[in-house]
Amino acid sequence: MIKTSRKGEWLEIVIPEKWTSYCVQDLFRTIWHAPKKLTHSLRMEKGVRVNGQPADWMVPLKRNDRLDIRLFHEQEFGIQTAYHELSILYEDDHLIVVNKPANMDTHPNSPNETNTLANAVAYHLLSKGEYRHIKHVHRLDHDTTGAILFAKHPFIGSILDQMLEKREIKRTYLALVHGIIKVKKGTINEPIGRDRHHATRRRVSPSGQKAVTHYEVLKTNHKQKLTLVKCSLETGRTHQIRVHFSHIGHPLAGDQLYGGAPLFSRQALHAVKLQFIHPITEEEIICHAPFLDKQEIFTGVDPYTI
Structure with missing residues (x-):
């Protein structure tokens, strides 16, 4: 260290x-x-x-x-600050890991937007007297919950970007999918591209970008015909886990965009763990994200054992 x-x-x-x-x-x-x-x-x-x-x-x-x-001179935030309750998993002078709730974007898509996690993180730093141009290192979908990493200054941001590209930041997800997956461990290696018939959908496409998802079956519910899987990503394509499991005939529960039944008001997907070596201190950082969702999608699962 x-x-x-x-x-x-x-x-x-x-x-x-x-x-x-x-x-x-x-x-x-x-x-x-x-x-x-x-x-x-x-x-x-x-x-x-x-x-x-x-x-x-x-x-x-x-x-x-x-x-x-x-490294710590004052900068404009680059976005508006707005108070939202935050669940902070880890924070130091360089970076912050936050547990994102459902129904919230990671960052604004327009200058006037304030109902995002980035706006809330900016407000949190402002309340501490830290004027930083924060940057999300990766993203989660609007209704996907769990751990997201933000950089507090450009130096750490550039290093974390490279670590993500080299797969040195390990992201682990939990997904509840339809059907019983019989193969206990597997890899879905299928390229993902845009669906030209739908503005927000993605699909498996030979001309798409390389996308690799590893999974492991944790539990099966034969009565409801659901399988709980743990996933890790080699790539970070938009909707990757959702597209891959839909492609193999096991769409996520609640994910109506990709063929899931409306068992919940959102797709059953949670970024449960974030793990990496701190680029400055070389300390191992492991963040477990508890479930914030009142729907209790992952009932009986302890996120700290994943």
């Missing part, structure tokens, strides 16, 4: 033994893979210091050197 602390606008990192062969430029390029534009800006604005002095980016660092990076 990397020892860090916040000093006003600056993040202080105590250089560990394993970084003593690196210079500052190596850290930005090799360890963090920071964007060139952001790195150049920090360099030109003297936004990096070593032991209190402007950094020489090419000099090797020594153990216990103090590396300071100016």
